[in-house]
Amino acid sequence: MASIVRLSSVCRRGVKPLFFQTTLLARPLVVPHHYQEQPHQLTAKIHASQALYAGSGSKAASMHWTAERVLSIVLLAMGPVAYYQPGPVIDYSLAAALTLHGHWGLGQVLTDYVHGEAKIKMANAGLFLLSTVTFAGLCYFNYHDVGICKAVALLWSK
Amino acid sequence: MALLLRSFVRRGVCLSRIQSVSISPLICRHAAPMGTTAKEEMNKFWAKNTRLNRPMSPHLTIYRWSVPMVMSVTFRGTGVALSVAISAFAAAALVLPGSYPYYLDLIHSLWVGPALIGLAKLGIAFPVSFHTLNGVRHLWWDIGKGFRIPEVYRTGYTVIGLSLLTSAAVAFLL
Numbered sequence: 001m002a003s004i005v006r007l008s009s010v011c012r013r014g015v016k017p018l019f020f021q022t023t024l025l026a027r028p029l030v031v032p033h034h035y036q037e038q039p040h041q042l043t044a045k046i047h048a049s050q051a052l053y054a055g056s057g058s059k060a061a062s063m064h065w066t067a068e069r070v071l072s073i074v075l076l077a078m079g080p081v082a083y084y085q086p087g088p089v090i091d092y093s094l095a096a097a098l099t100l101h102g103h104w105g106l107g108q109v110l111t112d113y114v115h116g117e118a119k120i121k122m123a124n125a126g127l128f129l130l131s132t133v134t135f136a137g138l139c140y141f142n143y144h145d146v147g148i149c150k151a152v153a154l155l156w157s158k
Numbered sequence: 159m160a161l162l163l164r165s166f167v168r169r170g171v172c173l174s175r176i177q178s179v180s181i182s183p184l185i186c187r188h189a190a191p192m193g194t195t196a197k198e199e200m201n202k203f204w205a206k207n208t209r210l211n212r213p214m215s216p217h218l219t220i221y222r223w224s225v226p227m228v229m230s231v232t233f234r235g236t237g238v239a240l241s242v243a244i245s246a247f248a249a250a251a252l253v254l255p256g257s258y259p260y261y262l263d264l265i266h267s268l269w270v271g272p273a274l275i276g277l278a279k280l281g282i283a284f285p286v287s288f289h290t291l292n293g294v295r296h297l298w299w300d301i302g303k304g305f306r307i308p309e310v311y312r313t314g315y316t317v318i319g320l321s322l323l324t325s326a327a328v329a330f331l332l
Contacts, residue, residue, distance in 0.1 A: 057195060069300055072293060079290075102241035109238060115204040130245055137248025145251065145258045154259065155282075156332055158266050158275060 086149030095138035
């Protein structure tokens, strides 16, 4: 926290921010007087104002983040299961987990690169469509064709 | 980063206030003048820069490439590629009339020699292997471990080495 305060106080004076802690400390900064006399209070105040925001937002984003990690771990566990116990249960589970993992992953990519209200909406709609088709196709494959595990096995036997 | 931006904006607002009202920045920060979220501020950044038609600063073209950077790009690249491949497979399953074994035999009859088959298997195995192993590295970071630079490089090289090994093993031995 304190390092962020220092960075911003340097930035404020139009100096390029330095990311090396030692260099920052070595420079004879002309620090405003009140920063120098109450460095701890400063940090405390930033923490305090942060608390103002902590309650106002929703936990949706952080829950989504956690769900992404949980799903990743579940998907990891499915690998050995698919290898040692192939069958319809793991086939449909893989279909669901792979689709959702891909959907959320591509969602993050879109969030990173697509900007502008309308474009974001369109991109997410397109992604939703893609994921729906993907899940439908995988389930269809599991039902009417050999299934994911068997498909991989056949592919590798060649 | 968002935190830095927020403290920036807050201070920015305070600074403009100072000119007219001359409140000390310390008190102004207390008052939390704007109730914007990081997301709103990010959107404002993009809206303003698109409106002013500003070009994006060079980044990938000028920044010195490093192992962690390449690995991160590859991680994202393999993720997108695998996702698209799975979606393409699923779409094909819905659209194409024949069954999977039929198409597999069809493709197999076109294939010339074991080397090409091995290469194709490697082409599938390496993205899966790299993405999985680097994914584990990401989860390791998510529990807060391994952020020191030497550790980043060590885990990075481990991932690269292991994914080359496992994909070669899976492609040529299985």
